[in-house]
Amino acid sequence: MTAAADDTVEPTPTPVPVVNVANALTVFRLLLVPVFLFALLDDGGESTTWRLVATGIFLLAAATDRLDGDLARKRGLITDFGKIADPIADKTLIGSALIGLSILGELPWWVTVVILARELGVTLLRFWVIRHGVIPASRGGKAKTIAQIVAIVLFLLPLPDGFAFAAGTVMAVAVGLTLATGIDYVVRAVRLRARGRRAIAGAP
Structure with missing residues (x-):
């Protein structure tokens, strides 16, 4: 072994601070939720001005989702807090958008319940398999999120009645x-957990 090899030391990774711009955007998105609900529900949802404000807040919050993820990956700002909070x-x-629209009677409650039950179930699955690994987002999952956002925006905007069919179709x-x-996600979670358990059982 050469002297140069002896002097080679693996650099210690610098810990990523929890307080960073990506996590700040995530927290900002959470703080926007009550402001969004106030704007949506004000005047029973009948105010055109407040509906436009609510739509703008929703779109701003949705935009921070893409932005904080890009920043975390490009700048190496991924933290355990961000993985959970995002x-x-x-x-x-x-x-909050689905519940608010259902409270106003503009979206059937069964739609809200189905979507929220799915999201809660996926969150629980993440914790169920977290010791075995992380299930990456699929193209279908990204398409689902985009479809949800577009559908919600169509319901939020004070559009003429002629757009009701389009909004309902996108929501469907x-x-x-x-x-x-x-x-x-259920299938992938079960497979990941099974592989993890086999790996643990085969470990010396």
Whole structure:
């Protein structure tokens, strides 16, 4: 072994601080939720101005979801806090919009229940398999999220009645993708857990 090899030392990874711009955006998204609900429910949802404000807040919060993820990956700002808080913030935003629209009588409660049950189930599955690994987001999951956001925006906007069919159609697509990706997630979670258990059993 050469002297140069002896002097080679693996650098110690620098811990990623919890307080960083990516996590700040995640927290900001959570803080926007009550503001969004206030704007949506003000005046019984009948105010055009407040509906536009609510839509703007929702879109701003949804945009931070993409931005904080990109920043965390590009700048190496991924933290355990972010891994937990980011999906919670996403589901809180989507859930609050669905619940708010159902309270106003503009979205059937069964749609809200189906979507929220799926999201809660996926969250529980993440914790169920967390010791065996992380299930990466699929293309279907990303399409589901986009469909949900577009459908919610169509319901939030004070559009003429002629757009009701379009909004309902997009929401139906979102529900279909929600159920399909939920089933896919269950299958992948079961497989991941089974592989993890086999690996543990075969370890010396």
